[in-house]
Amino acid sequence: MNFRFDAAQEAFYQEVDSFIRRELPSGWVESSHHWPGGYGTIPDFEELNPAAEEFRRKLGEKGWLTISWPKEYGGAGRSHIEQAIFHERLSYYRAPGPGIATLIVGPTILSFGSEESKREWLPRIARENTRFWLAYSEPAAGSDLASIQTRAVDDGDNLVINGQKTWSSAAHVSDYAWMLVRTDSTASPRKGISLIIVDNRSKGITIRPLINICGFHSFNEVFFDDVRVPKKNIIGERNLGWYYAMFALEFERLVVPIGGFKRVFEELLQWCLEVKRRGQAATSESLMRSIMAELAIEIDVAYMFFWQTAWMIDRGLPTNVEASLLKLVVTELSQKLASAAMRILGPHGELEKGAKGAPLNGRVCTGYLDCISALVGAGTSEIQRNIIASRGLGLPWSN
Numbered sequence: 322m323n324f325r326f327d328a329a330q331e332a333f334y335q336e337v338d339s340f341i342r343r344e345l346p347s348g349w350v351e352s353s354h355h356w357p358g359g360y361g362t363i364p365d366f367e368e369l370n371p372a373a374e375e376f377r378r379k380l381g382e383k384g385w386l387t388i389s390w391p392k393e394y395g396g397a398g399r400s401h402i403e404q405a406i407f408h409e410r411l412s413y414y415r416a417p418g419p420g421i422a423t424l425i426v427g428p429t430i431l432s433f434g435s436e437e438s439k440r441e442w443l444p445r446i447a448r449e450n451t452r453f454w455l456a457y458s459e460p461a462a463g464s465d466l467a468s469i470q471t472r473a474v475d476d477g478d479n480l481v482i483n484g485q486k487t488w489s490s491a492a493h494v495s496d497y498a499w500m501l502v503r504t505d506s507t508a509s510p511r512k513g514i515s516l517i518i519v520d521n522r523s524k525g526i527t528i529r530p531l532i533n534i535c536g537f538h539s540f541n542e543v544f545f546d547d548v549r550v551p552k553k554n555i556i557g558e559r560n561l562g563w564y565y566a567m568f569a570l571e572f573e574r575l576v577v578p579i580g581g582f583k584r585v586f587e588e589l590l591q592w593c594l595e596v597k598r599r600g601q602a603a604t605s606e607s608l609m610r611s612i613m614a615e616l617a618i619e620i621d622v623a624y625m626f627f628w629q630t631a632w633m634i635d636r637g638l639p640t641n642v643e644a645s646l647l648k649l650v651v652t653e654l655s656q657k658l659a660s661a662a663m664r665i666l667g668p669h670g671e672l673e674k675g676a677k678g679a680p681l682n683g684r685v686c687t688g689y690l691d692c693i694s695a696l697v698g699a700g701t702s703e704i705q706r707n708i709i710a711s712r713g714l715g716l717p718w719s720n
C-alpha cells in the first residue's frame with residue numbers, strides 16, 4: 322500500500338497546477354459563486370462565459386478534456402488517477418473544465434456504443450466541445466426513473482418523440498439531449514427504455530426556464546412535441562437504455578469537485594485566523610476549533626474515497642457501490658460545510674456576494690441554499706443508501 326503519488330503523478334499534479342494558475346482569468350477563483358457539490362451554482366449551467374470557453378479551449382488543446390479516453394477516439398490515454406489529479410486541481414481553483422459530454426456521454430458511448438456511434442460522436446465531443454444535457458427526469462419519474470412516460474414511436478428511419486422532461490440542468494445552453502425514452506410500452510418498465518441523442522435544434526422542442534433556490538436559471542422544463550430523431554442516434558441496443566443509463570449515472574456520481582471543499586475550508590480557516598473577538602483570534606474559541614477540526618477530518622475522508630475510487634477504476638474493478646458511496650459522502654459534506662460555515666460566520670454568513678463586508682465573497686450565503694441540491698441531483702441520498710445496502714451489502718430489496 323502506498324498513499325503517495327509516484328514521481329510521474331507528482332509531476333503531472335505540478336504541471337496542471339501551474340497551467341491553471343497561469344491560464345485562468347485573474348480574479349476567477351474569488352468571483353466564482355460555485356459551491357462544492359451544488360448543482361445550482363455551476364456557472365456553465367446558467368450561461369456560457371467567453372472567458373470560460375477560452376480556458377476550456379486551452380484545456381482541449383492539451384488533450385485534458387478527454388484525459389482518460391483512448392487516443393484513437395481523441396483522448397489523452399492517461400490513467401484515472403491522472404484524471405482525478407486533474408479534477409482535484411480544477412475544482413480547487415473553481416475552474417471551468419470537462420462537462421457532461423466528455424465525462425458522462427463519451428464514456429458511456431465508449432462502453433456501449435456501436436463502432437458507428439463511436440466514430441460519429443466521440444471525435445466530435447473531443448474536438449468541438451459539444452454540450453449535452455441529461456434528459457432523464459420527468460414530472461412523475463425521478464427516483465423511480467423506470468416509470469418515464471416520454472414515448473418514441475417508429476416512423477421509417479426516424480423515431481417520433483412526445484413527452485416532457487424536467488429539472489433539465491443546462492438544457493438552455495446545450496447542443497444535444499442525452500435522453501431516455503420509452504420505445505416499448507408492452508415490456509416491463511426497465512426493459513422498454515432506449516437511450517438516444519436528440520439535437521436541441523430539432524423542431525418541436527420547447528425549453529422553459531425554472532429558477533432555482535439561489536435565484537439562478539440553472540435548470541428547465543423541456544417539452545417534446547412530435548420531435549423527429551434519426552434511429553441511428555440510439556446508443557447501444559434499442560430497449561436496453563435503462564442499463565446504459567445506470568452506468569452513465571455511475572460516471573456522473575464519480576464526478577466530484579473535491580478540491581472545492583479544500584478551497585472553502587482554507588478560506589474559512591483564513592477568516593477564523595483574521596477575525597478577532599475580545600481581542601483574540603476567533604480560532605482560540607473551543608467551539609470554532611472543534612468545528613474546524615471536524616471539517617478537516619471529513620474532507621480528508623472524502624479525499625480518501627476519491628483517490629481510492631480512481632485507483633479501483635484503473636485496475637478495472639467494479640465501482641458501482643463506490644460511486645454511490647463517494648456521491649453520498651461528498652454531497653453530505655457539501656451540506657455539513659455550508660452549515661458549519663454559517664455557524665462560524667453567524668449573521669455575516671447571510672450576506673450576499675457584493676454586499677459590504679460579505680465574508681468569502683458571499684459564497685456561504687448561496688452555498689447554504691445550493692447544498693440542498695447536492696443531496697437530490699444524480700440520485701438522492703436515500704437512493705444512494707439503497708444502492709449501498711442492496712448492491713454493497715446484499716440486503717434484500719422489497720418494493
Ligand SMILES: Cc1cc2nc3c(=O)[nH]c(=O)nc-3n(C[C@H](O)[C@H](O)[C@H](O)COP(=O)(O)OP(=O)(O)OC[C@H]3O[C@@H](n4cnc5c(N)ncnc54)[C@H](O)[C@@H]3O)c2cc1C
Pocket residue numbers: 360361454455456457458459460461462463464465487488489490491540694697698699700701702703704707
Ligand atoms: C439541482 C438539480 C439539478 C437536476 N438536474 C437534472 C438534470 O440535469 N437532468 C435530470 O434528468 N434530472 C435532474 N435533476 C432531477 C433529479 O435527478 C431528481 O430530482 C431526483 O432523482 C429525485 O427525483 P424527484 O425530484 O422526482 O423526487 P422523488 O423521487 O419524488 O423523491 C422524493 C423523496 O422521496 C425519497 N424516495 C423516493 N424513492 C425512495 C426509495 N425507494 N427509498 C427511499 N426514499 C425514496 C427521495 O429520496 C426524496 O427524498 C436535478 C435535480 C436537482 C435538485
